[in-house]
Amino acid sequence: METSWLEDFLSLVDTGNFSRAAEARHSTQPAFSRRIRILEEWVGAQLFIRGSHPITLTPAGTRFRPVAEEVLIHLDEGRKNARRDAENYENIVRFAATHSVSLNFFPEWLRSIELRSHIFNTRLDTVAFHQCIQLLLRGECHFALNYTHPAIEMNLSPEKFTGKIVQRDRLVPVTLSDAEGNPIDRLPGTEDDPVHLLGYSKSSVTGQVVEQMITKKGNSVYLNRVFVSPMTAVLKEMSSLGRGTAWLPESNIREELESGELVYAGTEEWFIPIDIRIIRSRAPLPPTSEEFWTLIDKEEDTNWG
Amino acid sequence: METSWLEDFLSLVDTGNFSRAAEARHSTQPAFSRRIRILEEWVGAQLFIRGSHPITLTPAGTRFRPVAEEVLIHLDEGRKNARRDAENYENIVRFAATHSVSLNFFPEWLRSIELRSHIFNTRLDTVAFHQCIQLLLRGECHFALNYTHPAIEMNLSPEKFTGKIVQRDRLVPVTLSDAEGNPIDRLPGTEDDPVHLLGYSKSSVTGQVVEQMITKKGNSVYLNRVFVSPMTAVLKEMSSLGRGTAWLPESNIREELESGELVYAGTEEWFIPIDIRIIRSRAPLPPTSEEFWTLIDKEEDTNWG
DNA sequence: AATTGGCCATGCAAGCTTCGCATCGGACAA
DNA sequence: TTGTCCGATGCGAAGCTTGCATGGCCAATT
Numbered sequence: 001m002e003t004s005w006l007e008d009f010l011s012l013v014d015t016g017n018f019s020r021a022a023e024a025r026h027s028t029q030p031a032f033s034r035r036i037r038i039l040e041e042w043v044g045a046q047l048f049i050r051g052s053h054p055i056t057l058t059p060a061g062t063r064f065r066p067v068a069e070e071v072l073i074h075l076d077e078g079r080k081n082a083r084r085d086a087e088n089y090e091n092i093v094r095f096a097a098t099h100s101v102s103l104n105f106f107p108e109w110l111r112s113i114e115l116r117s118h119i120f121n122t123r124l125d126t127v128a129f130h131q132c133i134q135l136l137l138r139g140e141c142h143f144a145l146n147y148t149h150p151a152i153e154m155n156l157s158p159e160k161f162t163g164k165i166v167q168r169d170r171l172v173p174v175t176l177s178d179a180e181g182n183p184i185d186r187l188p189g190t191e192d193d194p195v196h197l198l199g200y201s202k203s204s205v206t207g208q209v210v211e212q213m214i215t216k217k218g219n220s221v222y223l224n225r226v227f228v229s230p231m232t233a234v235l236k237e238m239s240s241l242g243r244g245t246a247w248l249p250e251s252n253i254r255e256e257l258e259s260g261e262l263v264y265a266g267t268e269e270w271f272i273p274i275d276i277r278i279i280r281s282r283a284p285l286p287p288t289s290e291e292f293w294t295l296i297d298k299e300e301d302t303n304w305g
Numbered sequence: 306m307e308t309s310w311l312e313d314f315l316s317l318v319d320t321g322n323f324s325r326a327a328e329a330r331h332s333t334q335p336a337f338s339r340r341i342r343i344l345e346e347w348v349g350a351q352l353f354i355r356g357s358h359p360i361t362l363t364p365a366g367t368r369f370r371p372v373a374e375e376v377l378i379h380l381d382e383g384r385k386n387a388r389r390d391a392e393n394y395e396n397i398v399r400f401a402a403t404h405s406v407s408l409n410f411f412p413e414w415l416r417s418i419e420l421r422s423h424i425f426n427t428r429l430d431t432v433a434f435h436q437c438i439q440l441l442l443r444g445e446c447h448f449a450l451n452y453t454h455p456a457i458e459m460n461l462s463p464e465k466f467t468g469k470i471v472q473r474d475r476l477v478p479v480t481l482s483d484a485e486g487n488p489i490d491r492l493p494g495t496e497d498d499p500v501h502l503l504g505y506s507k508s509s510v511t512g513q514v515v516e517q518m519i520t521k522k523g524n525s526v527y528l529n530r531v532f533v534s535p536m537t538a539v540l541k542e543m544s545s546l547g548r549g550t551a552w553l554p555e556s557n558i559r560e561e562l563e564s565g566e567l568v569y570a571g572t573e574e575w576f577i578p579i580d581i582r583i584i585r586s587r588a589p590l591p592p593t594s595e596e597f598w599t600l601i602d603k604e605e606d607t608n609w610g
Numbered sequence: 611a612a613t614t615g616g617c618c619a620t621g622c623a624a625g626c627t628t629c630g631c632a633t634c635g636g637a638c639a640a
Numbered sequence: 641t642t643g644t645c646c647g648a649t650g651c652g653a654a655g656c657t658t659g660c661a662t663g664g665c666c667a668a669t670t
């Protein structure tokens with residue numbers, strides 16, 4: 001059943017005349033006549049009494065008329081609503097980021113961008129690193145924000161994806177200080193007094209780079225792995241409670257370092273340069289997301305991987 | 306917009322898989338895929354996220370889904386109702402008859418037919434003679450019941466219409482009797498004491514045949530036309546009140562003649578043979594009406610005109 | 611009574627659409 | 641890496657719809 005037949009039907013009801021109705025529907029009378037006939041066959045009942053002038057509805061036609069009207073209106077409204085939803089959906093800039101980035105970086109970063117442009121409708125999915133990449137691959141987010149490090153392979157082909165560094169940072173080992181302001185742990189630790197490590201899960205980027213650093217140091221470092229979490233905030237809290245040493249983003253603990261609440265547990269040789277990178281597909285995104293991209297495109301490092 | 310696209314849409318929502326949905330819809334995957342695409346273009350929004358398995362709805366698709374369901378259901382119900390109405394309508398045997406026939410003949414006649422068959426759903430339009438013919442010509446009634454007379458031309462082509470006599474009758478001139486039981490009028494009347502004629506309108510069959518009878522008698526009949534009506538019942542009432550003489554269907558005044566309430570105002574030479582005839586189009590009627598026709602087809606005079 | 615004009619149905623050829631088949635490219639699993 | 645599943649697309653064929661021309665019917669007019 002073609003909805004244009006319903007419009008034909010209503011047009012014929014209004015005009016009471018095949019020729020006029022055909023004209024109103026921008027068709028010829030024979031074609032119009034045939035479409036009415038086909039509609040009647042589809043309904044399974046004669047809808048018009050053809051003998052009379054003007055043409056009138058049969059009881060079946062009278063019954064069918066409001067149905068035709070309602071169906072057309074309902075369809076049109078449904079279509080409009082669907083379009084509106086799609087438009088709204090397209091206007092949302094969708095991000096995926098890990099917990100650390102979501103908490104420590106994203107809010108301030110977004111605000112700084114909006115300050116020099118305008119407010120965006122955004123959505124942030126906070127998930128594990130690999131899920132960020134999955135969402136990106138599936139097009140379910142427009143931008144992924146993650147800590148990256150040259151040693152970390154993301155398996156994203158450079159032909160299809162690109163990215164920029166939006167923040168340079170360092171993971172620094174910190175711990176609580178004792179009464180004299182000395183760290184309770186000091187890298188690399190000793191056999192008798194190993195460093196109490198508050199470590200990241202290995203699935204996270206930070207976890208991998210920290211692990212790589214430790215591996216690089218080989219046997220010259222003494223660790224006691226007392227706690228593991230994927231979340232920076234948890235490790236920071238544990239560290240603040242004196243439970244051990246954690247590699248935390250420097251930008252995230254500036255206050256605690258200044259106030260002396262936390263102190264470095266090692267010298268710069270133990271610092272790990274790490275960046276926050278925004279990644280996108282090279283395929284076109286919705287206009288709003290592309291606009292967002294141009295705003296960050298100007299100023300940041302565009303090197304890849 | 307083709308409603309089958311909505312069914313395609315819902316099928317794809319259910320299966321989450323183009324190939325399965327295509328199979329369920331008795332189509333091939335490429336054709337099905339194209340139809341979904343066309344529906345999306347018509348709606349003006351992407352309805353499915355194709356990357357995922359199983360395929361999922363976009364916000365627009367989620368919004369559109371109930372609309373598709375409701376429209377299909379509504380259309381189907383409307384169609385069923387229209388069919389039912391048409392069927393009911395077709396089951397009604399539609400008659401058109403003049404006032405006289407409607408009052409004096411139809412009820413008893415219908416009952417006698419139903420007694421040897423079953424009850425019919427009937428509709429009787431009581432209108433003037435020419436309107437009966439019009440309704441018949443336009444197919445707005447199945448059967449016309451009218452007084453007929455060889456002198457009356459109906460302008461119905463015998464190739465398209467046929468009929469039967471269902472009652473033989475006579476128009477007889479009757480009037481009130483005086484105290485001695487003699488008619489107060491006596492045809493042909495005299496110049497000094499003309500018959501008080503209660504006449505039919507000339508548009509009716511009875512009016513025409515009575516007029517023809519009077520014309521045939523020429524100057525040998527003396528009349529005073531005191532009243533005119535198209536309705537037998539009115540003329541009968543006027544006659545019973547002693548207002549004059551009316552030609553009434555004999556079958557209709559049997560009781561009054563027996564009781565002496567009315568008496569003949571003339572001898573048999575003034576009687577006019579007249580029949581009640583049922584007329585139908587030769588074109589097929591709805592089954593119920595054809596059944597009705599076969600019930601009266603068996604026994605009556607089939608001569609035409 | 612013949613004619614004219616309005617109206618709807620129908621035959622026919624042309625153009626357009628849709629279909630099915632074959633195939634491609636991508637994603638995922640063994 | 642290979643095999644498999646999935647959806648998209650190119651292409652020729654079949655089917656459908658359209659517009660034109662025409663026919664039949666009816667009603668109003670001359």
